[in-house]
Amino acid sequence: MTKLYYFIVLLFISVSANAQYNWEIGGGLGVSNYLGDIGGGAGEAKNSVADLKMNQSKLSVTAFSRYRFSHRIALGAFLTYGRIAGEDANSENRSRRGRNLSFRNDLFELAIRADVALYTNYDVGRKGYYNPDFKLYLFLGVAGLYSNPQANALSDGEWHNLRELKTEGQFDPYSQIVFAIPGGLGFFFTYDRVNRFGFEAQYTLPFSDYLDDVSTVYADPAILPNDLSIELANRRPELDESEDVPAPQNYTAGNKRGNPDNIDSYMFLRVYYSRVLRGKSGYYKRGQYNFLHRKNRKRRKSRAKF
Numbered sequence: 001m002t003k004l005y006y007f008i009v010l011l012f013i014s015v016s017a018n019a020q021y022n023w024e025i026g027g028g029l030g031v032s033n034y035l036g037d038i039g040g041g042a043g044e045a046k047n048s049v050a051d052l053k054m055n056q057s058k059l060s061v062t063a064f065s066r067y068r069f070s071h072r073i074a075l076g077a078f079l080t081y082g083r084i085a086g087e088d089a090n091s092e093n094r095s096r097r098g099r100n101l102s103f104r105n106d107l108f109e110l111a112i113r114a115d116v117a118l119y120t121n122y123d124v125g126r127k128g129y130y131n132p133d134f135k136l137y138l139f140l141g142v143a144g145l146y147s148n149p150q151a152n153a154l155s156d157g158e159w160h161n162l163r164e165l166k167t168e169g170q171f172d173p174y175s176q177i178v179f180a181i182p183g184g185l186g187f188f189f190t191y192d193r194v195n196r197f198g199f200e201a202q203y204t205l206p207f208s209d210y211l212d213d214v215s216t217v218y219a220d221p222a223i224l225p226n227d228l229s230i231e232l233a234n235r236r237p238e239l240d241e242s243e244d245v246p247a248p249q250n251y252t253a254g255n256k257r258g259n260p261d262n263i264d265s266y267m268f269l270r271v272y273y274s275r276v277l278r279g280k281s282g283y284y285k286r287g288q289y290n291f292l293h294r295k296n297r298k299r300r301k302s303r304a305k306f
Helices: 002-019 094-100 229-231 288-294
Strands: 023-035 058-068 072-087 102-121 131-145 149-152 160-162 177-191 194-208 264-279
Touching: 023 072, 023 194, 058 264, 072 264, 102 177, 131 194, 177 264
Parallel strands: none
Antiparallel strands: 023 058, 023 264, 058 072, 072 102, 102 131, 102 149, 131 177, 149 160, 177 194, 194 264
């Protein structure tokens, strides 16, 4: 009975100690890329990896905090900055090269997401040290996204916000705050219980087709707000007529400018480091562990007094 009592207490100590390592904070660096109407491969835009242009990858930075509820489930808050960009000039598609649009967009994404472990190895290398351990996981969440597409004008060489220019003749400008769904796959190694090194591949589907300011058809220049809007709405006139692209009349009012059936999306690849925080525990302050040592304590002998 005494051995069972000691075993239960030791098990409780172990669980209490592990519970102290649930929080982590960290940061990561990586690249961002975009799938949408601008740029892409030789065929029709697919918004798939087949349209991915690695030379358009840009820097991304992430800061996060994550809480582990169990060995399988964690919940985290992630703030990510990433620039996405695209140029029709980089496409093998003649029609898109003739359209000649380009953009950049500095995205700020705040995501709340759940991580679910697919595989865990607590003793990598089977050396008996249990250091490091390894975890492979899926994640899915919800996010709020700040989006502000810009284009560089040939007329003045400056970058301009496209939303306010209403380049497709929108009556109301599209929202800069976008709801999105991020998801992906990641893994990490944990050294000495507190140093965590990981990698993630994230795909985000926003509920907007205007990350690149392109979605529907060319607007009538007469309804556009100013000359700058006219210039950035249709950039076919900037090309030399000797180039192997469709004729200018293919890029006039009413003709297809984008595809609203394929909404824009983007991806992050990141490496990260996080520090697992050891929380405060009152267990050792309350003295419950002292009973383990009572057996070894010398009891003071008292003498009978008459």
